[in-house]
Amino acid sequence: MDVTPLSLPDLKLVTPRVFRDHRGFFLETYQEARYEAAGISARFVQDNHARSTRGTLRGLHYQAVPGQAKLVRAVLGRVFDVAVDIRPGSPTFGKWAGVELDAETHQQLFIPVGFAHGYAVLSEVAEVEYKVTSYYDAAQELSIRWNDPELGVAWPVAEPVLSPRDEAAESFTSFRARVGR
Numbered sequence: 589m590d591v592t593p594l595s596l597p598d599l600k601l602v603t604p605r606v607f608r609d610h611r612g613f614f615l616e617t618y619q620e621a622r623y624e625a626a627g628i629s630a631r632f633v634q635d636n637h638a639r640s641t642r643g644t645l646r647g648l649h650y651q652a653v654p655g656q657a658k659l660v661r662a663v664l665g666r667v668f669d670v671a672v673d674i675r676p677g678s679p680t681f682g683k684w685a686g687v688e689l690d691a692e693t694h695q696q697l698f699i700p701v702g703f704a705h706g707y708a709v710l711s712e713v714a715e716v717e718y719k720v721t722s723y724y725d726a727a728q729e730l731s732i733r734w735n736d737p738e739l740g741v742a743w744p745v746a747e748p749v750l751s752p753r754d755e756a757a758e759s760f761t762s763f764r765a766r767v768g769r
Contacts, residue, residue, distance in 0.1 A: 589616075589627040591698075594685045595601035596673050598635040600628060601687055602659075602696040615694055617661065618719065628698050630657045632719035639707045640716075645748030646743075647706015648672055648732045649758070654696075657721040663716030667707040668744050672732065676725070676769045677701035682740050682760065689716075704732050708745045733755035 590603040602623075614621075618697070640646065640687045647670065650656070660669055670686040688710070689695055699705050705715060730753055734743065738760040 589622060589626065591628070593641050594687070595684055596680050596703075597678070598700040599671055599673075599685055600626075600688040600698040602626070602628070602698060604694050604696070606694055617694075617696075618659065620746045625662065626725045628659075630659070630698075630700075630721050632659065632721055634720050634723055635717060636720065636724075637663075637715065637717045640714055641749070642709050642712050643745050643747070645706065645708040645734055645743065645745060645750055645754070648704035648734055648739075648752065649706060650674060650704040650720060650730055650732075651725065652728045652730055654722050657701045658699040658705060658718045659696055660689065660699065660705070660707075660716060661694065662689040662691050663715045663717050664691050665709065665711030667709055667711075667714050667716060669705040669707040670705070670741055670743075671697065671699045672704040672739060672741070673702065674704050674732070674763065674767075678702070681769060682739060682764070684739055693734050699724050702712065706734055708743050708748060710744060732763050733757045736760040 592601045672684040
């Protein structure tokens with residue numbers, strides 16, 4: 589596999605080796621020793637799977653305590669995946685990076701603890717699977733507004749389909765004040 593560092597520290601794009609033949613394809617989607625050798629040392633404890641239709645935007649979500657690293661991939665369709673650095677001491681605090689993930693390239697996005705995460709569905713339907721390093725806890729799950737002007741994420745959808753929770757997400761200004769930055 590190839591691991592490419594992205595513009596934000598510790599954010600990585602993983603391109604696995606895919607073996608294709610007349611029957612289809614085979615790939616390893618995770619192997620702890622290889623990921624550790626590539627600088628991704630995370631203990632994943634839960635796998636999640638979401639299915640969404642074109643124009644759906646999920647995010648920007650994060651777990652407050654203890655935080656959650658994620659290894660994200662599209663297993664069907666195509667998404668624009670975004671990570672925002674929300675680590676108060678980081679020199680890239682409030683900066684974002686986005687990549688397209690799709691079921692053809694099988695690329696994965698590794699998102700370390702301290703990032704908010706979201707994605708927009710670009711295909712008719714998309715299924716996204718992701719590993720996380722801490723168990724889901726509804727009391728610790730928070731959201732930052734997907735279209736916050738201070739963040740300026742260049743989403744490829746103008747009028748996304750949102751959940752009520754994402755519609756009511758806090759502003760980045762409010763988040764910044766809460767974390768003392």
